[in-house]
Amino acid sequence: MSSSAFFKFSPPMRLQPLACAVAWMVGAVGTAHAQSQPVSTPPAAVLPDVTVSASGLQQTSSDMTMPVSVLEGDALVQQRQSNLGETLDGEPGIHSSHFGAGASRPIIRGMDGPRVRLLSDGAPIHDASTISPDHAVVADPLLATQIEVLRGPAALIHGGGAIGGVVNVLDGKVPTAVPAKGYEGSAELRASSATHERAGAFSLTGGAGNIAIHLEGSQGQADDYRVGRGWSSGRKVEGSFNDTDSASLGVSWVGERGYLGLAYSRQNAYYGLPGHNHSDEGCHVHGLHLHCGSHGAALEHDDEHDHDHGEEHGVPVVDLRSERVDVRGELRNPLPGFSALRLRAGKTDYRHHEVEEGTIATTFRNQAHDARVELQHLPIAGWRGLLGMQVSQRRFEAEGEEAYIQPTDTRTQGVFLLEEYRWDRWRFEAALRHERQTVLAAGSGLDASHHGTSVALGAVWKLVPGYQLTASWSHAKRLPTAEELYARGLHMATRTYELGNASLRTETAQNIDLGLRKTAGDTTFDVSIFHNRVKNYIYGRTVDELDGLQLLQYSQQDATLTGLEGRLHQRLHRHWGVTLFGDVVRARLEGGNLLPRIPAARLGARLEGQWQAWQGHAEWVQVARQTRVAAFESPTPGYGMLHLGLSYHARTSSGQPWQVYLRARNLNDRLAYAHTSFIKEAAPLAGRNVTVGVRMDF
Numbered sequence: 001m002s003s004s005a006f007f008k009f010s011p012p013m014r015l016q017p018l019a020c021a022v023a024w025m026v027g028a029v030g031t032a033h034a035q036s037q038p039v040s041t042p043p044a045a046v047l048p049d050v051t052v053s054a055s056g057l058q059q060t061s062s063d064m065t066m067p068v069s070v071l072e073g074d075a076l077v078q079q080r081q082s083n084l085g086e087t088l089d090g091e092p093g094i095h096s097s098h099f100g101a102g103a104s105r106p107i108i109r110g111m112d113g114p115r116v117r118l119l120s121d122g123a124p125i126h127d128a129s130t131i132s133p134d135h136a137v138v139a140d141p142l143l144a145t146q147i148e149v150l151r152g153p154a155a156l157i158h159g160g161g162a163i164g165g166v167v168n169v170l171d172g173k174v175p176t177a178v179p180a181k182g183y184e185g186s187a188e189l190r191a192s193s194a195t196h197e198r199a200g201a202f203s204l205t206g207g208a209g210n211i212a213i214h215l216e217g218s219q220g221q222a223d224d225y226r227v228g229r230g231w232s233s234g235r236k237v238e239g240s241f242n243d244t245d246s247a248s249l250g251v252s253w254v255g256e257r258g259y260l261g262l263a264y265s266r267q268n269a270y271y272g273l274p275g276h277n278h279s280d281e282g283c284h285v286h287g288l289h290l291h292c293g294s295h296g297a298a299l300e301h302d303d304e305h306d307h308d309h310g311e312e313h314g315v316p317v318v319d320l321r322s323e324r325v326d327v328r329g330e331l332r333n334p335l336p337g338f339s340a341l342r343l344r345a346g347k348t349d350y351r352h353h354e355v356e357e358g359t360i361a362t363t364f365r366n367q368a369h370d371a372r373v374e375l376q377h378l379p380i381a382g383w384r385g386l387l388g389m390q391v392s393q394r395r396f397e398a399e400g401e402e403a404y405i406q407p408t409d410t411r412t413q414g415v416f417l418l419e420e421y422r423w424d425r426w427r428f429e430a431a432l433r434h435e436r437q438t439v440l441a442a443g444s445g446l447d448a449s450h451h452g453t454s455v456a457l458g459a460v461w462k463l464v465p466g467y468q469l470t471a472s473w474s475h476a477k478r479l480p481t482a483e484e485l486y487a488r489g490l491h492m493a494t495r496t497y498e499l500g501n502a503s504l505r506t507e508t509a510q511n512i513d514l515g516l517r518k519t520a521g522d523t524t525f526d527v528s529i530f531h532n533r534v535k536n537y538i539y540g541r542t543v544d545e546l547d548g549l550q551l552l553q554y555s556q557q558d559a560t561l562t563g564l565e566g567r568l569h570q571r572l573h574r575h576w577g578v579t580l581f582g583d584v585v586r587a588r589l590e591g592g593n594l595l596p597r598i599p600a601a602r603l604g605a606r607l608e609g610q611w612q613a614w615q616g617h618a619e620w621v622q623v624a625r626q627t628r629v630a631a632f633e634s635p636t637p638g639y640g641m642l643h644l645g646l647s648y649h650a651r652t653s654s655g656q657p658w659q660v661y662l663r664a665r666n667l668n669d670r671l672a673y674a675h676t677s678f679i680k681e682a683a684p685l686a687g688r689n690v691t692v693g694v695r696m697d698f
Contacts, residue, residue, distance in 0.1 A: 054168035065458025080141040093565035098674040100240040102271025111164030126348040126368035134493040142201040146170040156431040160454035161478035174261035175212035190693030195222035217247040228671035228687040239272030239315030260329035269320040275682025320352035345371040362400030385419030404489025407442040408482035425462040452477025466520035478507040494678040527566030558590040600626035639672035658696040
């Protein structure tokens with residue numbers, strides 16, 4: 001299947017909305033250049049304090065009882081990549097699962113998959129990314145207005161299973177207000193060297209009276225990316241191309257006390273799967289042992305398939321389509337004693353084909369719907385908070401060569417409560433959530449029911465002006481997923497044979513987090529240490545290995561994860577500053593064994609400068625060698641990378657802000673491997689890559 005065959009529209013029609021927006025933007029920038037008025041903002045003497053939407057009570061980042069990372073504005077423009085995992089990679093405590101350029105999930109404090117809850121403006125994202133790292137996350141960073149990463153009591157209201165954290169991607173697909181001048185929007189265009197990427201996005205909101213309409217879209221096309229010098233397989237990762245496009249149309253009724261809106265979104269993706277290996281075809285299990293080929297003839301099977309996958313079979317690709325309808329609303333002062341009523345509901349129709357040699361080999365489908373209602377109450381004896389309920393149903397099925405998970409129907413119900421109390425220089429927070437889940441395996445008739453109650457407590461003490469101490473404790477329950485319960489079969493993308501375990505029990509995590517922040521002055525910092533003890537930790541235990549193919553059996557064992565993460569900024573001059581940042585996590589099973597794919601320790605330094613309308617930075621990131629490996633896992637060498645960034649900000653004569661930016665990553669062209677990746681040897685990290693972009697808001 002060719003890339004053009006994937007899209008239902010011809011290229012001219014598919015590009016038309018984006019091309020019109022980009023053409024308008026480029027023309028406007030060209031006209032405005034001679035009349036532009038530089039924008040100069042002196043370096044801030046305080047840490048940025050932004051509202052965290054996913055906190056439930058609209059808390060600011062300085063009020064949070066746990067570390068929170070918020071990307072917005074120019075920082076988001078500079079940092080975002082083609083997928084969510086790579087966009088967040090580099091924030092303290094956050095890494096990427098890295099599966100080529102098309103698929104990547106964030107890893108938080110060494111945890112990934114279902115332990116990291118992904119949200120779209122507070123509503124769960126339904127795709128197939130929790131099932132396997134080669135499945136893309138259906139969230140487009142190019143269209144995000146803000147990305148939040150949080151943990152602690154506030155994260156509990158989004159699911160007890162989010163013991164790693166919550167990532168909330170904010171967007172404008174459902175407008176919440178009518179623009180004062182009748183319209184507003186943005187347009188952006190960028191290109192990159194290592195992948196020959198061409199990408200762009202636009203957003204437009206308009207309306208009159210009580211009606212607001214929002215239209216947005218993006219498109220990106222990238223070839224196989226180049227890696228650093230010295231890789232034995234050459235300079236490019238075969239099958240690492242990535243073509244995506246997204247579009248959304250939303251309409252809202254906006255009144256004095258709130259809004260109610262509806263949006264339809266569609267995302268298409270067509271990307272390669274590096275490292276796919278046909279030598280594993282026909283492999284099966286005998287008990288807890290792998291066997292490949294006919295009985296007694298495993299070597300003959302290997303000889304038959306001893307050829308280059310790319311030359312004779314072509315690179316497998318994922319042909320993905322996701323459609324979603326969102327309903328969002330908020331009503332202020334809905335009832336006596338209550339300040340706000342919020343609604344989030346959605347229906348998702350997701351499917352992706354895994355295509356080999358032009359033929360669909362496997363199809364994954366995920367049909368889901370969810371609804372969430374929050375009711376925020378006015379203070380009662382000094383306590384302010386919200387209560388709510390959430391329900392979801394997910395019908396997942398796979399068919400074809402790699403249908404290693406039988407069709408399942410997962411139904412989840414949850415109720416939650418979040419409260420805060422302020423006294424003098426203290427802020428206390430408490431959260432409670434109860435969940436019940438039923439998973440029915442349609443193929444076998446088996447079903448599994450689990451339930452759990454989670455609780456969290458936290459406090460912030462502003463001990464003196466500019467200094468804060470934070471502490472939190474949580475006791476969280478995570479319910480097993482359908483994949484962990486019922487998986488059985490070969491997964492060639494990760495070179496694993498997976499065995500589910502229908503006897504898995506509820507996972508219980510107890511986490512303690514202590515932090516210290518300095519938020520004002522020439523020196524600011526935010527550092528935290530955490531200790532997470534998980535009873536009945538669920539993981540894929542490798543019980544056998546044959547020629548690189550691993551047999552994973554989902555098992556349970558107590559585990560401990562301990563780590564440190566932080567960031568320190570020192571203002572050197574009104575135009576200069578330096579930032580140090582880093583993180584480390586240690587993960588161990590009871591008995592001394594180590595967990596697989598735990599990220600290595602990382603330390604970085606950034607020199608930042610600003611003069612009039614110019615901003616720039618130079619950053620060095622050093623990642624340590626990872627020698628603390630699990631059974632059947634190989635060590636990963638460390639590496640150091642140099643990144644640079646430069647941007648120019650101005651306004652047109654009519655006051656419209658625009659910017660031109662340049663960023664260079666891995667400028668030293670270092671060959672590097674991500675220890676968190678299943679395919680680290682087949683898909684190293686990208687080599688030297690220079691991105692140039694232009695953006696305008698209007």
